[in-house]
Amino acid sequence: MGTLTQDIARLCGEITNLRGARQAFNEDVAKQTDAMKSDVAAMRAGFRDSHAKMANGMRADQKKFASNLVAEVSGMINGFQRAHTKMATQARKDRTEFMAHMTTDVQNMLAGFNKAHGEMAERTRKNGAQFVSAMANDVSDLLKGFKLNRTSRSKSDKAARKRFVSELKSTVGDARKEFADDLAGARQAWATLSPAGLRAKVEAEKRAKEQEAAQQRARAEAELRAKEEAERRTRADAEMRSREENEKERDGHSSAMGKKKDKK
Structure with missing residues (x-):
């Protein structure tokens, strides 16, 4: 409550x-x-x-x-x-x-x-040309670094936004x-x-108990089905392994018989 x-x-x-x-x-x-x-x-x-x-x-x-x-x-x-x-x-x-x-x-x-x-x-007139050349090289290197950083950051940000939106939907729901x-x-x-409200409350509690009992039955049935499915898969895996072992044994006998015929 x-x-x-x-x-x-x-x-x-x-x-x-x-x-x-x-x-x-x-x-x-x-x-x-x-x-x-x-x-x-x-x-x-x-x-x-x-x-x-x-x-x-x-x-x-x-x-x-x-x-x-x-x-x-x-x-x-x-x-x-x-x-x-x-x-x-x-x-x-x-x-x-x-x-x-x-x-x-x-x-x-x-x-x-x-x-x-x-x-x-x-x-400034004396050092202007040298300063402009050095600044151009620095700006070029800086732009290359910005491009690489922006590319890698864009991918990581996109993945982070997807995770955030997914978590937000779950939380809001x-x-x-x-x-x-x-x-x-x-x-x-x-x-x-009101008296009508009391009767409605009693009926609601009764319906809640019935729903809870139905849910328990459904869970029990689901567990039983899951258990049966697991047993079926286990038997199927055992049969599959048995067939594979039989096929390996037959292949081994066949190869042995072929070697004997070749010796003869």
Whole structure:
């Protein structure tokens, strides 16, 4: 029996047990609701009184807080403006100095790059022909190796793909059969909630027992046939060996008689 079948059977039992518990719970909830209504009415009256007192106090606190907040924000804005002006002046000065140094460094780098580029171009022109010839030989050898490797790899990959597809078909077929059996068991377990389902379950178990008995009989008959076939093959092999030995003996007698006649 699969996992899904076990879960559905357990769920059916829990549903049956929870029906009575739900009815008792509903009755208890009705009693508690009546008692809670009076408590909630008294609590709401207390909430209204407390809320009125708290609202009066909060309005006074909010006015005081707003006044203090306006004064603090005004002071912060003035301080931000002074700091921003000072920072902008210093940033302009720093950018001017940075651009002057950057211009000098870039000019020096360009001069050095042009010099190095000219020297490298001269060396490249001298060594270009030799490098191209060596590169052509290396590329040719590399292409030959790639072709050989691709041919051998293609054959091995093709065989591996065939094995993988065969194994995948077998695995998927087994999984589909297992899932179908598990789903059928789950349906049968779910159907046991009704009297008709119980009767169907009993009939299904009876049919399963009959099928199992039939399978056992079929296996016994198949084993008996296999045993008879093995005995028949054994007798046939023994007869074949006996005939071959007789033919060898006759051939031996014939050759002996022929030798005697030749001697005469």
